[in-house]
Amino acid sequence: MTILKHVLESVENQFETFQILNEDGKIVNKADMPELSDEELKELMRRMVYTRVLDQRSIALNRQGRLGFYAPTAGQEASQLGSHFALEKEDYLLPGYRDVPQLIWQGLPLHQAFLWSRGHFAGGQFPEDVRALFPQIIIGAQYVQAAGVALGIKKRGKQAVAVTWTGDGGTSQGDFYEGMNFAGAYKAPAIFIAQNNGFAISVPREKQSSAKTLAQKAIAAGIEGIQVDGMDVLAVYAATKHARNRAINGEGPTLIETLTYRYGPHTMSGDDPTRYRSDELNSEWEKKDPLIRFRKFLEGKKLWSEEEEAKVIEDAKNDIKEAIKKADQAPKQKVTDLIGFMYEELPVNLQAQMEEYQAKESK
């Protein structure tokens, strides 16, 4: 069976990690350097810094009991925001539960993101021009839905794509394969992003699959796959831009695996990462930090300064303060509100229950 082994090796060897900036912020791949203006480069940095602050504040707010469900994002900024930066307003986002930053940069007001975290219905009432579904909780379910959105976009003849994110654990789900396979079969404009942060809660990547890379899983679906340095915001951006161009040109979906790391716990609901990750591993990844790397790159081009960074941090803190205030002002949600959202027209059983709760809530 040496022939099969040979085939597998030759396939796996095609998935080298795509990188543009190395850990020192030096360009190592000039040919693939994306065409971004100085302003755009600075905007990318601004978003990453802002989102890092948002993460720190969200963790604090969660600990104070002022936020509900929260999945920390620090470490994954390049993966989340680099991919998002390659998208357009008309694209449709199907995020996973950790991918709230992409929604915010797509235009979801911060206070609504906080309300979503609290389970308040107003957090799910996205502005009409934010083409996105709320973050998915069921691992991988967004992949099959993205195939549907992408097919719809294709049928409508729109110049847009459906983009979805999951994690390394998500790639073990059946829906991961079904979504890619459906989108591939219909040549639908979809981008599937697997953010491989090394751990599905506690289970390490090696225990998810024998596959050397997650990107190679694209091959079975007959679509393009690429593994990217997920701590390199330019590489993630360039790969996503490439995938978007392919999709718009009718060349079908792409799977992008981003190699990244989350510094924090899986979620703020009791996960203790010291049970499954070592300090050595943490510091190894912290050296690859997407903000440090990109800051070095921008400073080398004289595009970034401490003052600018301080300003972004200040702005973020102020925005967050305002947003949490606004979230606190949202009317307390009532069971009767929620009953009203079950169907377009209330069926008889819920009509009766609506009356019961109206009576309870008017007391």
Added chain:
Amino acid sequence: MAQMTMIQAITDAMRNELKNDENVLVFGEDVGQNGGVFRATEGLQKEFGEDRVFDTPLAESGIGGLAIGLALEGYRPVPEIQFFGFLFEVMDSVAGQMNRIRFRTGGTKNQPITVRAPFGGGVHTPEMHADSLEGLIAQTPGIKVVIPSTPYEAKGLLISSIRDNDPVVFLEHMKLYRSFREEVPEEEYTIELGKAAVKREGKDVTVVAYGAMVHSSLKAAEELEKEGIDVEVIDLRTVSPVDYETVMESVKKTGRAVVVQEAQRQAGIAANIVAEIQERAILHLEAPVLRVTAADTIYPFSEAEDVWLPNHQDIVEKIKAVVNF
């Protein structure tokens, strides 16, 4: 008017809606050129093109996700699940996703999806092809469950389901697909979801049923007429939400009731009806409300199924028991 079988009426309803609304899409395993394994989509791809009526890869969760995504893009999907026994593969999409989207988006997004599936026993299918799983979905908030028992009603209920702006699971009993024909208007018409129908009026005892059991109940009623027992038969037509008003009105009149389902006994639709009757009409009752159901076993394909499935004789016995209580 034309004489149609139930499956022809179902095809006719889909044809009507494909013509009526360009956002209606019909898809599933083998539904394209093959016209579906039961021929429910016969000729539709030819008439409306591959863009509107199309085959999917063989994966039910993928079909469910496809429907959800297409609905998010403003389409009105009518996916077919080839057999309802494959519900478990698409369960997350049906019971965990499409039914929650209106709620989770605070009423700003909807899912006008009609999931069609053949179900029910008595046609000697292989394992996992004949189960009555409607109770699982009826327990799921945010989705309607419609089960027609005649060609005429299948057409009107399916058109209503497709036009409904919330997800509907539309279950087609395989035994009824070609068991009889009746007059079905060629023009479009709708039948309101959530409304039961009195299929036979009677004053002595109420029988509540749905799907194929409606016909077994009618047969039982005919037989009992000869013995002087006057049976009223109610066809629920929608098992979620249930039209309790029609049921209670009848029970208050007759004072006796038997609830019939083809599914296993435990935690089913019938149990729910019985519970509601005792809450709302216990003082009108002259006898305990009895159930006719299958046994709480795995569906016994296919040699023993004719004995396992409830039949009109079982219904006759239970009716006699409540009348003679």
